[in-house]
Amino acid sequence: MQPNLRYVSLITLTILSLLGFGMVYPDKNQVTTNTRLKYNFGEKAQALSQNNQLLEIERLNEEAIKESRQGQSEEALQRLQQALAITRERGERSWEAVTFNNIGRIYQSQRKYPEALQSYQQALLINRELGDLVRLGKTYSNIGYLFDIQNQPELAIFFYKHCLINREKARLNPSALSAPQPNAYSITVSQTYRILGERLLKQERVAEAQRTMDLLKVEELEEYLQAVPGNKRTVKGINIAATEKPIKQKLDQTLDSAVALGKELTTLRKISPKERSLEQKQRIEQLVLNQQQLLDKFNEFINSPSVKAQVDQISRTARRQNLDLENLNELRDNLARLPQKSAILYPLILKDSLELVLVTPESPPIHRTVAVKRENLHQTIGAFRQALINPSRNIKAPARQLYDWLIKPIEKDLKQSGTQTLIYAPDEQLRYIPLTALYDGKQWLVQRLGVNHITSASLTNLNTPQESTLRVLAGAFTKGNYQIKVGNRQVAFAGLPFATQEVENLAATVPETTKLLDDAFSPKVAVPQMDDYTIVHLATHAAFVVGKPEDSFILFGNGDRVNLRNVATWSLPHVDLVVLSACETGLGGKLGNGEEILGFGYQMQQTGARAAIASLWSVDDGGTQALMSAFYGIISTGNLTKAETLRQAQVSLINGSWKVRSHNVPVGAVSDFSHPYYWASFILIGNGL
Known part of the structure; x- marks a missing residue:
């Protein structure tokens, strides 16, 4: 139609x-x-x-x-x-x-709507004349939204894409993005990206949707942290499809001609109205008329029968083509060069559905739609998380439901591609739960697949190999008590009794380990040393709090804190892995959209560190000690990737084999760590090699 x-x-x-x-x-x-x-x-x-x-x-x-x-x-x-x-x-x-x-x-x-389009086009001309990429992109979003609310998705997509293209160009100058913007736009930029992804998926334009979903993560980081810079991957934006190019060409010609008139108009308007000659007044009127005629001709063009037919053909053609091949092929090539067969999973949470996009090295992007309302998904996420942090609760029901929504629709695709590691870019509240603890009715997902979280493929170097020699800086907060303001309340953070043993076990496994305990474990002492080591292990509290980056922090043994924004000032280009073994999210039971977890992963990347391990809730100290002992025992062999090492360590807690690797099982400590509470909290973010 x-x-x-x-x-x-x-x-x-x-x-x-x-x-x-x-x-x-x-x-x-x-x-x-x-x-x-x-x-x-x-x-x-x-x-x-x-x-x-x-x-x-x-x-x-x-x-x-x-x-x-x-x-x-x-x-x-x-x-x-x-x-x-x-x-x-x-x-x-x-x-x-x-x-x-x-x-x-x-x-x-x-x-x-015709008058609205006219006004938006006038704004478009001015922003293009000024070269203001940020406001130009947002004005394109207004036009896209105008088409969208009239149920014209092809033209909505076309203009939404121009928002994305200009936004990603502007990202090379991050200070421009963080400048305050007046209230003049129908939707936010991240909403534009999300809606664009949704519209593309509905037309089965999956490669374009995958690209949009990846850049959505970057935009969400921008909204949370601000001044997030782009790179050679992000600046490519998104491709204009072949069937869209005639409209693109006509639009650019129209705007270029109208902008040329606008520059003359601007010069004339600098003359005070009282001082303008009759000829100048007439010229202003003529320039305005000429500009409007150019826009009318463009509108007449996109209303012509030939363009109507072409617009109608866009979605049908796009379904048969792998659009955005340059970006897609780069991503596939990165996946193909990983030592384990890997695939990238992008979920997108919409009002009435969960959209899954899977990218493998060999095939076009795979798209599956799951009919579940956002509220139901959020309720199940909440129930799953509550069961995860309370070992006495029955966890398998919500774990199975989430498996049926997130993994079962792509189960055959994963098997066919031989996937061993799932590279995962979670959306919204999915960031608060571990994919590894989903249950298929027989076993946990971690018993079949490794999971490696990323912020965005555009921001992650997936193929940088790890350092061969392990050198560990281990800091621990073992005693004392600090009252810390978290949001609007005071929270007591006590020393971690098992942290001493955790660090001792680590040192016994990795001889080149330097230990910093309690008062000696301060930012002043620890941070300058970090880049001398391949692994920085922090056995201390960290809190990822809904709100501003300044509200989230890492607590050092002497009571000092470093907030999430300041973490990025650390310089760790030689560090392969940062481990935070006692982190906590969702303090007070409050879940946001997970931007603080996304922000932590990104800030760690900004330090130069290749990857980080963090926990989604504060785990029993004995369980943490057991997992870390298993992890360092496996990684010290030097034969496995970080992602596979974490997977095997987690499996060892499920089947009890961790006891064989442990240097010391404390008397009277819990010895059954098979419940996901003990092992599933830990996630790897960044380069999984």
């Missing part, structure tokens, strides 16, 4: 020149019919002091959006027209684009 593009049909416009400013509206939708009021706006713009004009523009925009939400659309449009007059009087092109975006949002809320 061809999409309905009637709203972009050519409409007859009456060109209104507001004080020579050239604002264009259809006759039937004039913001106001009071000509004198328009001139008063101009007089007010001139009367305002230079210092107050920006504040006035911002205030008018904010009040207009507030009025629009209260159903006072006409009053809101009048305020925005007033703001527009001031922006042009002042020459504030950036705020002019903001105001046009907000005018578009109000028309959109009134379902006046």
Whole structure:
């Protein structure tokens, strides 16, 4: 079925020149019919002091959006027209684009879609002229959303992609991304990425969706940490499909021509309205008219029968093609070079479904849709987590349900590809639970597969080999008690009684181990030494707290804390692995979207360390000691990857073979660590080699 593009049909416009400013509206939708009021706006713009004009523009925009939400659309449009007059009087092109975006949002809320598109296009021209990639991308998102709410997914995808493309270019200048942005956009950037992924999956454009889902992780990091830089992988953005290229070419030609007119227009508008000659006023009106005619021709083009047919063909063609081959082939090549057969799993949580995308070295990306509502998924995640942290509870029911949703739909694909390690980029609340503890009715997933978490394939070097010689710096908080403010409450963190034995066992296994205990284990002493070792083992509390990065921290033995943001200042380019053996997430039972866990993994990568092991809840000290003893006993042989070493250590707790490796089983300690509470908490994030 061809999409309905009637709203972009050519409409007859009456060109209104507001004080020579050239604002264009259809006759039937004039913001106001009071000509004198328009001139008063101009007089007010001139009367305002230079210092107050920006504040006035911002205030008018904010009040207009507030009025629009209260159903006072006409009053809101009048305020925005007033703001527009001031922006042009002042020459504030950036705020002019903001105001046009907000005018578009109000028309959109009134379902006046042609007028909304017109306003967004005006904003697009200005942002393109200014070279503001951040706001240009967000304006493309507004246009994409406008098509989306009219059930025109192909054109929505086309414009959403342009948001992503410009956003990823801007990521090379991370300070630009973190600059405050006015409220002028229908949805956030991460929402744009998420919706784009959803629309692509619905059209079975799986390679493009995988790319979008990967970059979504990067954008989520940006929203949490800010100033997250891009790289040569992220800047590639996403490919424009062959069937989209004629529209892309026409759009670029239109914008380039309109921007050239806009530059002349900007120059003329710098002349005070009172000082403009008749010829200059006429030229301004002509330039505005010419710009609008260019946009009308573009709208007429995308409404033409040939383009309608082409747009309708996009999704059908995309289903048959491996689009975005450059990025996909790079990812496949990375997977193929790993020593164990590996696949990458991307889940995407949507309102009414869980979407799974699996990338293997040999085949096109595989897509499976699981019919489960977000609320039901979240409830099961919560029940699973509660069972995980309480060994007395029956865990197998939620573990089996999550297996049926997350693994069973791709079970045959994993078997066919011979997958041994699953490289996992979890979404939202899935970050709070370990994939290894899912249950298939006979065994835990970890008994079949290793699991290696990543923040994003675009940010992870999957193939950098580990250092051959083990040298360990081991710090431990074993005694004492510190009151730490976590969010809005005080939490007591006590020394870990088994941490001493944990470190002693480690030193017995790895001769080149340096121990720092309690007061000697301080940031001042420990951090400068870390890069002299291949493994940094921290047997101490760490808390990943919902909220700001500053709320999450690592506690040192002397009571000092290093928050999550400051972790990235560590320089660890020679460190292969950082181990935090007593971390905790979801303090107070509060689960967010897991951005603090995603942020921890990324911050560790920023230090230069290849990977990190962290726990999702605070584990019984005896269980931690047993797992770590098994882990270091296995890794010291030098024959296995970190991911496989962790898997085998976890399996050893399930079947009890850890006792053979342990140097010391404390008298009276729990000796059955087969429940996932003891072993499943630990996850590996980053390079799994």
